[in-house]
Amino acid sequence: MNNNESSEERLRPLLLNLVVVLVVFILMASLVSYFYRSEPDLKKIAMSTLADNFAKSVVNAHWQWQAEGNPPRVLLVQYNAEGKEVNRSPIPMSHLGWPKATPDKHGCEQLWRAVLDVPMTVNNFHVIAEYYDGVHNSGDALESMCRYRLPTGPYFDYKIYTGKVLKTNV
Numbered sequence: 001m002n003n004n005e006s007s008e009e010r011l012r013p014l015l016l017n018l019v020v021v022l023v024v025f026i027l028m029a030s031l032v033s034y035f036y037r038s039e040p041d042l043k044k045i046a047m048s049t050l051a052d053n054f055a056k057s058v059v060n061a062h063w064q065w066q067a068e069g070n071p072p073r074v075l076l077v078q079y080n081a082e083g084k085e086v087n088r089s090p091i092p093m094s095h096l097g098w099p100k101a102t103p104d105k106h107g108c109e110q111l112w113r114a115v116l117d118v119p120m121t122v123n124n125f126h127v128i129a130e131y132y133d134g135v136h137n138s139g140d141a142l143e144s145m146c147r148y149r150l151p152t153g154p155y156f157d158y159k160i161y162t163g164k165v166l167k168t169n170v
Contacts, residue, residue, distance in 0.1 A: 044154045046122045051156035055165035057115045065097045087117045098163035108146035
């Protein structure tokens with residue numbers, strides 16, 4: 001009986017330590033899970049901001065195209081927050097007055113660079129440009145668009161013939 005009591009005495013602190021470790025582990029896992037869920041999705045926020053900037057630049061180019069008498073290209077001037085000029089980029093315009101892209105992936109990439117003048121990356125993820133032919137997909141040329149997306153998650157579309165920027169998944 002004496003051996004039994006001594007083994008129980010040695011086992012009790014071990015069980016107590018195991019329970020303490022389990023409780024600490026469960027609390028840590030709960031805290032990590034809570035903070036992970038409450039953190040904003042930075043990729044989504046960045047793509048939404050880029051979509052807004054893209055839409056603003058597209059509309060600016062359209063108004064400039066109209067003001068200059070419908071030229072085949074306009075020179076879009078971009079300013080920083082202090083009002084200083086930071087870039088000038090020529091943008092080819094369609095006959096409808098919207099920034100145009102050649103009907104392929106590379107045309108969409110060139111359009112991104114001309115309209116936004118920023119690298120095609122978001123939080124170290126490469127932005128993928130894709131071209132969707134409206135005639136092929138829906139039978140309507142006005143549905144042709146460039147889609148700018150991350151490998152997973154958010155994206156936005158630019159309708160080439162109408163100038164609309166659709167923030168579908170941002």
